[in-house]
Amino acid sequence: MTSRRMQVSALAVGVLLLIAAPWVLAPFSITLMNYIGLYALVALGLVLLTGVGGMVSFGQTAFMGIAAYSTAWMTTVMHGSPWLGLVLALVLTALVAAILGAVTLRLKGHFLSLGTIAWGLAIYFSFGNLPGLGQNTGLPDVPPITIAGISLEASGRIYFLIWFLLLVAIWLSHNLLGSRMGRAMQALRGGTSMVESLGINAFGVKLVTFVIAAMMAAFAGWIYAHMIRYVNPTPFDVTMGIEFLMMAMVGGSGYLSGAIVGAALITLLQNSLQDWLPVVFPKSAGQLEVVVFSALFILFLQYAREGIVPFVAGLLPKQAPPRPARAEPLARRSQPTPGLPLLSVEAATRRFGGLVAVDEVSFELKSGEILGLIGPNGAGKSTMFNLVTGALRPSAGTIRFAGQDITPAAQRKIAQAGIARTFQHVKLRPRMTLLDNVMLGTHTRTKASFLAGMLRLDRAEEARARQVAMDDLARVGLDADPYELAGNLPLGNQRVLEIARALAADPVLLVLDEPAAGLRRQEKLRLAELLANLRKEGLTILIVEHDMEFVMNLVDRIVVMEFGRKLCEGTPAEIRADTRVQEAYLGGVA
């Protein structure tokens, strides 16, 4: 509790200092502060986009430029008010960002970043060449912003607008990261297959994140135009794009405060370089500035990729927040009647080029049972698994779930229909807490939008989702420290945590991919007990596993695969007695 109070008072002191700054600091320092605030606003968008969402963009300056040119055109050519300029800037930037996002966000990894360089350059060259925008000389005489008749021409006045906007943006982003959609954004780095397996529309989340980041750049661009009172193409070059990226990364991309720290550090560094470089190198200071800068950035990326904020945060004493107050958990769905067919796979076939990984495999899964899918390495189990969860589409055959044909359905839709899965190579978000990881599982059961999350309108639903997550952590025995980071768990517990995340989706069918791999004996026994308990609760489980002891003692029935085909099917005792299975496992040479 005291730590919370300390945080609040530190925040209050910070805000008071910010308010007092124009009366205390020299005008030049205020000008610097204005730049820091503006840059921090753009960097904040990059923190969300790159640090949180994992999408590296070199193109943020283009959005800043679109906004700056929009408002400059509105006020100088059309003689409209700066506020009309703001509306135009926001609408136009959002529109361009949505279109560019729709096109480039489907690109993967470095292709996406290259795409941002491409349209960043295209937009930059457009500024200098579009008729009516003053070509390379730009648009002069942009009027200052006025609020209620007060002109914000003086740097000591626009200062308040900049820092007010920045603090509001940070507050909104902070709320967002603690909400349903914020968690989805943080999950993006775990890869599309994990995100979609949770029922999250990965592309949609990327696109909205992208537009939010562009909007922050747009606000910065709007203020920039009215602060400098002159707009030309030069400041919106790709060079500036890398500087923004640098700010976000140096501060610690992934941390909201990293945006301010990074912007401040880079701006001040730039400023002091401008001071002392001419002293040391009187002739070539201007040229050397960018060299020193780039070299520092490279050194930073080589040795301290994490950034400053996480480094400092690591030095401060940590105090876990109190356990969440109890709340009513989210409503659960009704489980189907036990014994009825739930999943039926009919002659499923999957080819990869000439290779047939799964060849006309059929089996059925009844509600309330645990079915084991076993077979030697390379038998096609994983492919079968991917067909059921929608990660792959069958080349032929059908898969029905609860009476519905899910063969052509997207992975996300299958997740929403009630199939939850785990991964053979654990896919958790190591930097998120256990609680947040499990809450990701509740995505399909909750509704809060981006806006609701930003404005904290989602608190009631959040509390209920949190309760679900706490309950599921307790169910799997990981509730001792819900605020521990998932990456700090040993592998065995990470697997269990994945199961808790799957359970949080309130699934009808739980599909587990080698859950016992790499577990110690005791851990396996505990896992088997957990799964047996889940069966008692009426959950249906499909388990792909190598560990025969584990499978034999747990499941109701077994399907054995070999060379892509179904070898046989039966109870554990029948399977153990089957000579074909012994042959398949101990080797067929003798």
Add this chain to the structure above:
Amino acid sequence: MALLEIDNLTVSYGKAEAVRGVSLNVETGRIVTVIGPNGAGKTSLLTAAMGLLRAGGTLRFDGEDISQLETEKRIEMGLCLVPEKRELFADMSVYDNLLLGGFIGRHDRARVRSDMDAVFDRFPRLAERRTQKAGTLSGGERQMLALGRALMGRPRLLMLDEPSLGLAPLIIREIFHIISSLRETGVSILLVEQNARAALETADFGYVMETGEIGHSGPAEGLIHDPRLIATYLGAGH
């Protein structure tokens, strides 16, 4: 004398330990096998022995401590790994794959040529397909190419990771015959396998590995009838 001595080897991925204090020896000219189910840490063991993974513990090769040596130096000393995924150069011809197998001896053209002839003698099917792209070969042929490519480097210790993986029974039989026949070249072999019976029938000595540790070990023909082995594989209860 032991050609390879592994002493108390430990491999961890973050906090997860894949190999915990494994010690084993490969005597000169012998075939030694490490068997065990998926996830037992067998691949990590070989990868660490090759120097591709950071590991704790000591490795000695021919009496010399190689724990700190880089992978390339180990290869020059005569270690060779045929990995689980084979790692062939898929869009290059069989001939080019073999040529690159002899990369460390590339300056001696006569040696490369005679080694290549020897490989083609041992694997007539590769000779038939010398101009074919490695990626278009069948599973068994790929494994043969992987073995042939490894032999081109004149290894003293050949480490084979799951050579039977994904192969049909008949082909597995053929591959293990070939492995047996490599004995005559004097190469020592460390064979990691899930296919316990085939491996033990080929090897002189066996280690059983489970969850990162060596459970038991002994001469291969003794292990093959060991009830504890069947327990490890079919889980008939401990």
Add this chain to the structure above:
Amino acid sequence: MTAQIAAFLTVDGVTTGSIYVLIALGFVLIFAVTRVIFVPFGDIAAFTALTLSALQTKHLPGTVGLVAALAALATLLEVIRLARARRPGQIPRALLFYLVLPLIPAAAVWATAGMTLPLPVTIILALALILPIAPLLDRVVFRPIADGTVLLLLTVSVALHFALVGLGLLFFGPEGVRTEPMSDYMVMVAGVPVSGQTLMIMAAAVIFSGLLFLFFEFTITGKSLHATAVNRTGARLMGIRPERAGTIAYLLGSLLAGISGILISPVNTIFYDSGFLIGLKAFVGAIIGGLVSFPVTAIGALFVGILESFAAFQNSAFKEVIVFGVLIPVLMWRSYTFAHSEEDIDE
């Protein structure tokens, strides 16, 4: 547009396209072997042209200092690494490769600065001086993070480009240069005048593409580079050192960039920062080739040259916008067909 104009534009486009071919091949070569998208590659081309011009005007080019400084830095890093790994026996070899070899051309240029030398000699000197830059940058900048994601390498690469542009301004000043034409030969083809320089550019593109093909097809070094590109682990297991393969790729790439820089400087005025746009346009070609296929890359680069030429005729103000705009659909197409997706970008 008349047929005459179209023919003229095509010749013009093929000329620029040929330059892009040389640079694009280098991009693909370096990316395939090292996974680095070497953004400063265009700068290497521009620096060669500027160095040549400095030699012709009897100035000492700043690239001499750059090579010397990089060589010293790389040697220092390498000696520290070897000392830490307790392998002092390898230090003499490191000194030879990282210090002595790069300093030979630097010393040669320094010693001959101010002399009047025949054109071929200055060209060879300029090329020799430029060659060590990229391999040394590789040692200093990229090798410490060789295991990073393509994205990290790309970010570093972009930063490196800005550093080089800054240095370019420092070394060569803001004025553009145009070097002496290598021939004044002129021929009419289908009513379009084609200069000797144009023919040389086209010939260079053909010859060096051919040499590159022969290198990969018939030499064990070329094959080891190819092997590193298609399967890094497999290559390492054969005893092929990825670092060495990387150095060779950088050397060859620099040679291609250097030659294109020398060929373009009598045709276009080259500024300290011209490399970026030339490089990026070549890069569009490389992307068309998916950063893997040399023949498709060459076709892609030619296409970019022709597109640029026609775009400039239609609307000169927007030619850059059009060229970079084209990159987006190409990237989309490539992103779907490219096998090496980086599914997980985990920390």
